[in-house]
Amino acid sequence: RTVLAMQNNYEGPAAGFAMVVPVPVVLQKANVKTLPRELFAKVDQLDAPRLVEYWEQDPCYVPPPAKSVYYDRLESAGAARTKDKADRESGVKVEARFSVGEYDIVILSAKDASGLEAWLQQEKYAIPPGAAPYLRPYVQSGSKFFVAKVDPAKVVFQRGMAKLSPLRFHYDAENFSLPVRLGLMNAKGAQDLIVHILAQNQRYEVTNYPNVAIPTNFDVTDKTKGNFGAFYAALFDETVKRHPKAVVTEYSWDATTCDPCPGPVLDEQDFLTLGADVLGGEQDYHSRSNGGFTITRLHARYTKDSLGEDLYFRAAPPIVGGREMVQEGGKLEQGAHPDQTNNFQGRYSIRHPWTGPIACKNPVRGVWGEPPAGSNVGGTALTRAQPVADTAFARRDLALASFATNVPAGNLLGAAAAAPGPTGASVEPAAESDAGGPGGPPPAPRGCGGCNSGAGSESVLASLLALVTLAVVRQRRKR
Template sequence: MKFFRLLTPLLLVIVAVFCFAPAAWAFCGFYVAKADTKLYNKASQVVIARDGDRTVLTMANDFQGEVKDFAMVVPVPTVVQKEQVRVTEPKIIERLDAFSAPRLVEYFDPDPCAPVYPQALSAPAPAAAMNEAMKTRDDRSLGVTVEARFNVGEYDIVILSAKESGGLETWLQRNGYKIPRGAKQLLKPYIRSSMKFFVAKVNLNKFEQSGYQFLRPLQISYQSPKFMLPIRLGMINATTEQDLIVYILSPQGQAEITNYRTVKIPSDTNVPLFVKDEFGDFYKSMFQTAYTKENKKVGFLEYAWNMGSCDPCSADPLSQEELKQAGVFWLDNNSESNVPASPTFRRPFPNSSVFISRLHVRYTRDKFPEDLIFQQTANSEFFQGRYVLQHPFQGELKCQAGREYKRSLPKRFEQEAQTLAKLTNWKIQDIRNKMKLSVGNLTYSWWENLFSWLGLY
């Protein structure tokens, strides 16, 4: 950020002019930190590219342990063939995470005694072999049918249908899939719904030959009117709350959860300057507070934006090639010239036919008894989890406007403290003490005024 602090006054005016816009999302702040999935010890990530009835589902593998013990069982609405499955690189999911993560931005108050230019007045908006014939007969006795069997990359994959959950559980265990105890009960509703099961394990020989040190994400493409994500199987052996980040890519607008409420994460608030060094702790506390307040039965919208732009950018928008790797299949049908201009911007952007919604769900078996069901909407309103550091002006203030500005600071600082306490449930006195330290380079009289105003000095 040193670069921005060394901008010449002339360039600062130019920046202010180009940043000016009446829209609430014209932030024009300087990005300084992001709340990505690295904040969470256990965060699953899923990418869903959806247009019409076609879905491309990408699942990040955060499996920890020996790869020989890896087993993935995913209910799918229809039989999936080999050409509908591929492996992709984790970098794509990392890029989506970085692009859409909630962010911290900072602004610097202008000199209140400097001449006022109208353009510069825009304020920031407050993832053992047996005989095949014998094996088939045994499968049927369990009520399990192998609909397809193939290999993709380092994975051996079978597509199963089943008549009852006990037989499916037995089949999986007999065939070397190390699934947790208790799967039987959670498999039942999928079998009743006539869903199929995408089952994957690692082919150790091919994994060794591949040279990869990690398991790559699996990507499944299928056609179905069901727009859903099965999460109940992920709760089998969960002892604590699980974080799930879902990136939904659509040619339309925002996606939302239909069987639970979708609410926006608290955003567009000014927080004290010391949060810059504690942004990870701040965001985790803020999310937990919001999650508890909503009775733990909601999905939070953390980001909604057209992939053609970002403001402020915590990472560059994904390129067309990266979006295709993420499962976006409609780009070839949308040439740049055929994409209408966004109502917010004056010109169309590359990849403006892709809208990303980032949904964050923290779930447990008792609070989320159903799988997530989504719907696409035509709502193209931009939204981001964004938290603002507003640096006070630190030069001399000899004019009347400067003196009034100086008198306004204690109230502003206290408002930031109160806001932070409300968002995080942190103790207000601890916040005030940290604020005093973080702005210690300001003239001491300002802090005398602040603490006097609070009755603490």
């Protein structure tokens, strides 16, 4: 079963708008509904390429000894009143809270390692600065966190010791495809197409065009902060120039986590609104939701003369990349690489090396985080990851070299194959992957696989939620 939601950026009078989308079956009113624009914006923000800003921490910093638990009794009531807001902003959720003996225990889930570190510090847990890199692998794997502190009241002291509404419709079909050619009939310029695919534990790519991962995980100049859209447009255009007709993979990650997070992640209600409610019914969704939804973001830019076929999709093996993972030799990982889980994103960093004194015998360099205490960074510092927005309408007159040097090339993922015929299915993974080794068979998609689609008949269906954003780009007049 495919659930397709579409949002169009349209310029012109409302009476002149028309959307024509081929579907494989006759749709009834029950198959169609509108969605809130805010949810589309939430998805687009979550999987968009992102800009981050880091400062190198004091290489000679030595964390102070943990304070006595006695001081926990001195916390102000005002701090408690701001706790819920801080929890939401940090991406930390308290799953459970209870006491055992003299211990106050919380069970946490976290969406972002830096947010978890900030929450723990705000809640007065004695953790050393720079803990995020150590917490990160556990956050990415979906671990929960058992955290305890002592209630001083229960301790015997001795010696003082948190526009146009999108349309959604669903149908059953053998092929997973997106009909885009009709939209090119009256196109006067380029079109930007962004496809967000949600499937249980499964990444997707196109079958009939080359697939390439966006270059990721390299440093950019401070100029990028005020021109992130222009920088990313230049990077995207250069990637497509090197790989003509390629569809670019910009993101592949569990939709309930992110690191760094540009905004909130998707929750159960979001999945139901986007279409999980029709993947066998809401009750069935709850019974089989032991596997998380992976969100894949694909980006194509084309004209009426450059696109010859509709887009067909297939399952693809997991990839990782764009993380603060230091490899042998002290360099960050670059490009997309095969792995057991999907953790790939377009991420670009502005870094400020330590400029203060280094007066210790064994300085520790390369620890990055928030501005050091006492530093004067002004009001332009990025306090969270900044997602790129409206790339279709970004300036395209700034050179990529003005933002970064030694930009790595995007690496090919799956090669193009012939588009399937009217009755052919194409949800098999690529036989080979240029991301560093053979693709191999991915795990079977969870969801409606093997479910009954009619009385007495069974079919293997990938449960897919596809969100499409189409922006028609009008050519700008030269000044």
